[in-house]
Amino acid sequence: MLMTDRERLAGEIKALAEQHDNCRTALIPIVQEIKQKYRKLDDFAMQVIADQLGIHPVEVYSVVSFYAFLGSAAHGKYIIRLCRTISCDMQGKERVMRQMENDLGIRFGETTADGKFSLEWANCMGMCDQGPAMLVNERVYTRVTPERVHEILEECRRSFGVHATEQKEVYLV
Amino acid sequence: MSPTPVQETSSRAPKSQQSLTIARAAGGEAIGGTVTATINGQEVKVPLGTTILAAAEEIGVRIPTLCHHPDLCVAGVCRVCVVEVEGQRTLQAACAFPITSPIKVLTHTRKVRQSRRHVIDLLLSEHYGECYACGRNNNCELQALAKEYGVDFFRFGHPSKPKYEIDCSSYSVIRDNNKCVLCRRCVRTCIDLQEVGTIEVAGRSDKSYITTFKDKPLGSVVCINCGQCINRCPTGALRANDPTDDVWAAIDDPRKHVVIQTAPSPRAAIGECFGLEPGTPLTYELNTALRMCGFDRIFDTNFTADLTIIEEGTELILRLHKALVGKDAAIALPQFTSCSPGWVKYLEHFYAEYIPNLSSAKSPQQMFGAVIKTYYAEKHGIDPKDIVTVALMPCSAKKFECNRSEMDDSGFKDVDYGLTTRELAKMISEAGLELPKLSKSDFDAPFGTATGSGVIFGATGGVMEAALRTVIELVTGTKVESLFDKANIIPVRGFEGVKYVELPITDVGPVPDILKHLVPDWNWLKGATLKVAVAHGTANAKKVMEDIKAGGMFSECHFIEFMGCPGGCIGGGGQPIPTSPEIRSARARAIYAEDAAYDVRKSHENPDVLTIYQEFLTDGPCGRKSHKLLHTHYVPRGKYIE
Ligand code: SF4
Ligand code: SF4
Ligand code: SF4
Ligand code: FES
Ligand code: FES
Numbered sequence: 115m116l117m118t119d120r121e122r123l124a125g126e127i128k129a130l131a132e133q134h135d136n137c138r139t140a141l142i143p144i145v146q147e148i149k150q151k152y153r154k155l156d157d158f159a160m161q162v163i164a165d166q167l168g169i170h171p172v173e174v175y176s177v178v179s180f181y182a183f184l185g186s187a188a189h190g191k192y193i194i195r196l197c198r199t200i201s202c203d204m205q206g207k208e209r210v211m212r213q214m215e216n217d218l219g220i221r222f223g224e225t226t227a228d229g230k231f232s233l234e235w236a237n238c239m240g241m242c243d244q245g246p247a248m249l250v251n252e253r254v255y256t257r258v259t260p261e262r263v264h265e266i267l268e269e270c271r272r273s274f275g276v277h278a279t280e281q282k283e284v285y286l287v
Numbered sequence: 288m289s290p291t292p293v294q295e296t297s298s299r300a301p302k303s304q305q306s307l308t309i310a311r312a313a314g315g316e317a318i319g320g321t322v323t324a325t326i327n328g329q330e331v332k333v334p335l336g337t338t339i340l341a342a343a344e345e346i347g348v349r350i351p352t353l354c355h356h357p358d359l360c361v362a363g364v365c366r367v368c369v370v371e372v373e374g375q376r377t378l379q380a381a382c383a384f385p386i387t388s389p390i391k392v393l394t395h396t397r398k399v400r401q402s403r404r405h406v407i408d409l410l411l412s413e414h415y416g417e418c419y420a421c422g423r424n425n426n427c428e429l430q431a432l433a434k435e436y437g438v439d440f441f442r443f444g445h446p447s448k449p450k451y452e453i454d455c456s457s458y459s460v461i462r463d464n465n466k467c468v469l470c471r472r473c474v475r476t477c478i479d480l481q482e483v484g485t486i487e488v489a490g491r492s493d494k495s496y497i498t499t500f501k502d503k504p505l506g507s508v509v510c511i512n513c514g515q516c517i518n519r520c521p522t523g524a525l526r527a528n529d530p531t532d533d534v535w536a537a538i539d540d541p542r543k544h545v546v547i548q549t550a551p552s553p554r555a556a557i558g559e560c561f562g563l564e565p566g567t568p569l570t571y572e573l574n575t576a577l578r579m580c581g582f583d584r585i586f587d588t589n590f591t592a593d594l595t596i597i598e599e600g601t602e603l604i605l606r607l608h609k610a611l612v613g614k615d616a617a618i619a620l621p622q623f624t625s626c627s628p629g630w631v632k633y634l635e636h637f638y639a640e641y642i643p644n645l646s647s648a649k650s651p652q653q654m655f656g657a658v659i660k661t662y663y664a665e666k667h668g669i670d671p672k673d674i675v676t677v678a679l680m681p682c683s684a685k686k687f688e689c690n691r692s693e694m695d696d697s698g699f700k701d702v703d704y705g706l707t708t709r710e711l712a713k714m715i716s717e718a719g720l721e722l723p724k725l726s727k728s729d730f731d732a733p734f735g736t737a738t739g740s741g742v743i744f745g746a747t748g749g750v751m752e753a754a755l756r757t758v759i760e761l762v763t764g765t766k767v768e769s770l771f772d773k774a775n776i777i778p779v780r781g782f783e784g785v786k787y788v789e790l791p792i793t794d795v796g797p798v799p800d801i802l803k804h805l806v807p808d809w810n811w812l813k814g815a816t817l818k819v820a821v822a823h824g825t826a827n828a829k830k831v832m833e834d835i836k837a838g839g840m841f842s843e844c845h846f847i848e849f850m851g852c853p854g855g856c857i858g859g860g861g862q863p864i865p866t867s868p869e870i871r872s873a874r875a876r877a878i879y880a881e882d883a884a885y886d887v888r889k890s891h892e893n894p895d896v897l898t899i900y901q902e903f904l905t906d907g908p909c910g911r912k913s914h915k916l917l918h919t920h921y922v923p924r925g926k927y928i929e
Contacts, residue, residue: 157501161927170484172500172508179489 131166154188201242213260412443428521456506473516514683514860552681552745560712566873571727589741593890628688629851639923656701681859707861739888747823747855764796
């Protein structure tokens with residue numbers, strides 16, 4: 115990372131922290147925001163966050179490593195999280211998984227070379243009656259079938275266009 | 288004399304999130320008054336808010352604990368201390384249960400005993416380690432619990448191989464997570480007590496483990512090597528980097544001249560390793576033991592403590608002179624002490640912009656090393672390359688200090704090995720010596736004479752007291768005794784986190800010979816008020832530093848003593864385990880008693896110190912030669928790591 119990139123990142127974190135009165139309770143929202151924008155949370159970012167909130171970098175790392183959704187590793191623009199808990203498992207998550215891996219050419223736990231998709235496992239998200247369920251970033255998809263996988267991925271790809279905007283609200287399909 | 292120093296509110300966390308410490312209310316008259324607890328049928332009246340653990344202790348009922356520590360906030364994570372509380376569905380953690388209404392408690396019912404046993408069994412099911420190959424054998428809280436609860440088999444299994452790599456990257460602290468029981472005492476020590484924040488728990492549930500920032504080696508993250516975490520770890524998961532094998536090897540090598548210096552704090556504490564009450568000084572028995580172990584010469588670190596006072600005191604006088612008379616605005620004041628390597632590294636990380644304020648004088652340990660491999664070697668015709676210098680210290684940061692690359696002013700590594708109190712106790716046991724029963728013997732010449740001032744370096748406020756004794760006499764020409772009864776400068780003593788003292792200088796005397804070449808007279812100090820402060824433990828140091836940054840009262844000080852460890856060296860990370868406020872007080876008492884017993888109690892009256900200035904450091908304190916050997920420089924480290 116160039117020095118100027120670092121400065122920009124530090125400035126952004128500083129502004130975010132100030133919005134929250136530099137209070138340590140803002141740790142999670144700040145981490146989420148930075149992760150969403152940069153798709154990773156590197157060592158430098160964690161140290162700036164700690165500095166701004168008056169805590170220690172290892173405390174940031176501790177929180178980030180506690181929550182599966184906050185992991186500090188780099189990831190793609192879309193993180194697809196497929197539920198692996200028993201109901202979804204019984205409703206065919208294996209087939210969805212295979213379709214997804216075939217379509218993207220990566221395994222679960224990996225990110226595509228173009229940095230667009232990451233595949234991850236998730237545990238029960240409360241959609242057991244409508245499994246298999248999965249999350250694409252913050253969107254929940256239920257009753258996912260191998261056939262629909264292609265459609266969902268296409269939908270994501272389309273949003274890469276110049277006019278694409280990130281959809282934030284959660285809705286069911 | 289002393290306005291109230293820093294407010295407690297400088298804690299990093301908002302009030303609502305500050306770690307929960309269940310403080311004992313001030314007695315029956317405190318708001319809320321007392322409450323009656325019935326423990327095993329016996330009634331006890333305690334102040335409202337007292338924990339079940341503390342109430343039980345009051346009537347002689349011991350509840351076992353593991354994550355609880357008298358220096359730390361409540362955690363309630365290990366569940367070893369569970370008890371039955373009437374009206375509560377589940378067992379309650381006695382250490383974390385404040386009594387707020389009359390309650391009935393049962394501390395060792397079948398249910399309680401069984402649960403405790405299961406908790407211990409569960410801890411053991413994740414604990415990889417063989418007691419006989421462990422540094423904490425016989426001094427391990429987990430082992431003791433297993434014995435107390437009669438663990439005779441591993442109900443939930445026992446790991447057969449290690450899960451974690453041992454982190455040996457630090458000169459001072461070794462981390463072995465395989466023996467960790469996740470009590471988080473080290474975390475609370477490092478974050479709350481020391482406010483360094485090196486270690487935390489990462490991961491979740493059965494995958495949680497203690498680690499550093501991004502799992503980096505301890506040697507490369509922000510750690511001040513204070514070893515306070517070691518002292519509070521109930522198991523062998525944290526230990527000091529132990530050089531005893533190398534020290535034995537040097538002793539066994541006939542070509543080597545092995546010299547050891549002993550600091551006052553270990554001498555006041557080592558008895559604890561041999562079953563004596565805390566606060567039993569064994570200074571002279573220790574000399575005998577060291578001779579019997581095979582050390583060639585035994586010197587008293589107090590000698591260089593006295594030297595430190597002369598050098599650091601002179602430096603302070605020079606700074607004040609330049610600032611007050613020369614009106615030089617670039618002179619950094621207040622001057623900070625530099626004898627605690629934990630504090631020094633803390634400053635280098637967190638307040639690097641204040642490095643100019645640190646006294647450039649080396650710590651007594653390092654001065655000794657440099658003097659032994661030059662002055663002593665010369666005087667006794669020994670080739671310094673054949674000299675091995677060992678330092679007995681209460682401190683794990685001293686191991687880091689002697690390995691700092693700039694510490695080779697003698698042309699060799701000034702101090703070869705830093706030994707902690709615990710490690711030396713082990714060597715003595717290994718040599719089959721029963722320390723408390725040995726006869727007494729003295730230190731060796733030419734550094735045999737020490738003063739009481741050197742001894743008190745071990746307790747918080749001691750360096751300040753020693754410095755004041757000397758500075759007052761050198762400047763005013765009157766005896767300290769005329770100001771403070773028996774030269775005991777009580778206001779700088781005691782365990783208050785931050786102390787502040789003002790000393791008006793009403794009269795000045797003639798400039799003593801030793802300083803004549805540096806200042807013409809003392810008139811410029813007449814009518815001035817010397818302002819000094821003392822802080823111990825880096826959390827308190829932080830309060831003072833933040834105050835200085837904000838231009839508060841401490842920025843007006845002239846001289847501030849900082850010690851990295853709570854209580855000063857007597858509470859150092861290399862001292863016998865356990866440590867507690869009571870144990871630290873007992874050790875401090877031993878130190879002040881030793882001071883009172885000395886004939887010479889002021890550094891500038893130490894005849895050996897005067898000799899070294901006549902024979903060797905001929906251009907005087909802070910002269911060219913002493914600058915080369917006895918002074919050092921520091922490294923701005925910052926708190927960001929790559
Ligand atoms: S930590 Fe305690 S229980 Fe574990 S091996 Fe060492 S002495 Fe034994
Ligand atoms: S040695 Fe001191 S600074 Fe380092 S981890 Fe232990 S308590 Fe923290
Ligand atoms: S390293 Fe020691 S103090 Fe820290 S959590 Fe583990 S057992 Fe407890
Ligand atoms: S099991 Fe998949 S959502 Fe509950
Ligand atoms: S000692 Fe009470 S829960 Fe650990």
